[in-house]
Amino acid sequence: MIPLCSPSQACLPTAIALGSFDGLHAGHKRVIKEITNSDKGVPTVVSFWPHPREVLYGESRLRLDLPSEKGALLETLGVKQLVLVPFDHYLAELTAEKFFNEVLINKLQSKRIAVGANFRFGKNREGDPYVLKKLCESADLELSIVPILEDAQGRMSSSRIRSELKQGNLKATKDLLGRPYIFRGLVIPGKGLGKTIGWPTANLQVDGRKLLPGIGVYAAWATKLNGKNKFPAVMNLGPQPTIDPLAPSAVEVHLLNQEIDLTQNELIIEPVKRIRSQKKFKDLNTLSEQIGLDAKIAQEILSKI
Ligand SMILES: Cc1cc2nc3c(=O)[nH]c(=O)nc-3n(C[C@H](O)[C@H](O)[C@H](O)COP(=O)(O)O)c2cc1C
């Protein structure tokens, strides 16, 4: 696993790809290729953490991939380190030129930089690729500005992937990511009702910074962390209006045709297809029958893959 470090811990000198790279889609990969195929320094991805919009506007920003997941993805692309620059109000006040000199030149000793054509940096986002080009020329640094990649539906972007995911379009999400969307969670106790209605569920505690699909019932694969078997499963992601309409959304999976104790396990979940929305049923029997139908549909969906 590549190191995830602060600027002062980085291996120097560096060849830097700058950006959030959330989702690491094909457009991001083109930018990253510009630093992994050079001998100008340690291939390094540099991102801000937290996201500037979280610090400046108090927006909560959920991620397609968390820093801990990103390391493994970047490693496969030939990146050697992920540097997270702590974004705070001091950093937000740095002009583009100061940021360039203090962080990229002095701290990270960068010899080569790659960014996407829409990259902005420095106070009030004043630095664009043109400004960066001037700065790189005067410091004798190599620079690649990579054009924005498009497909028939438009620009490749993290927000487009996020939007597909929020709508529960897992196929479109997978196509855009170039890999299945996954998340992980620790199995924690629920209300203990699942077994009594014939459908025990592993309730998952998921890192609150991870973006999840929109609420609904899904067919999904479930794998134990470091396990080999992929279990077909049905997932309830959202409310449980029949038993507790006011409770916060749950993430729970029932592994099809399995009777296993999953307590304290970490599960990796790959949602595959949205089946339906949650409903309030007149009683637990009707809910249980519906979950039976969901399980059948999930089995069919997953057996075709
Ligand atoms: C596939 C699946 C679909 C579900 N759909 C609904 C639903 O539409 N409405 C609802 O009120 N609860 C739904 N549930 C949630 C159940 O109410 C919940 O699993 C059960 O009460 C057990 O909760 P517990 O694990 O906290 O004990 C669903 C659960 C599963 C596994």
Ligand SMILES: Nc1ncnc2c1ncn2[C@@H]1O[C@H](COP(=O)(O)OP(=O)(O)O)[C@@H](O)[C@H]1O
């Ligand atoms: N097929 C299965 N899918 C999911 N969990 C299962 C399964 N079989 C047994 N279990 C166990 O049952 C527990 C869930 O039972 P349940 O009655 O729903 O209680 P809880 O409220 O803790 O979710 C899980 O934590 C798991 O250890």
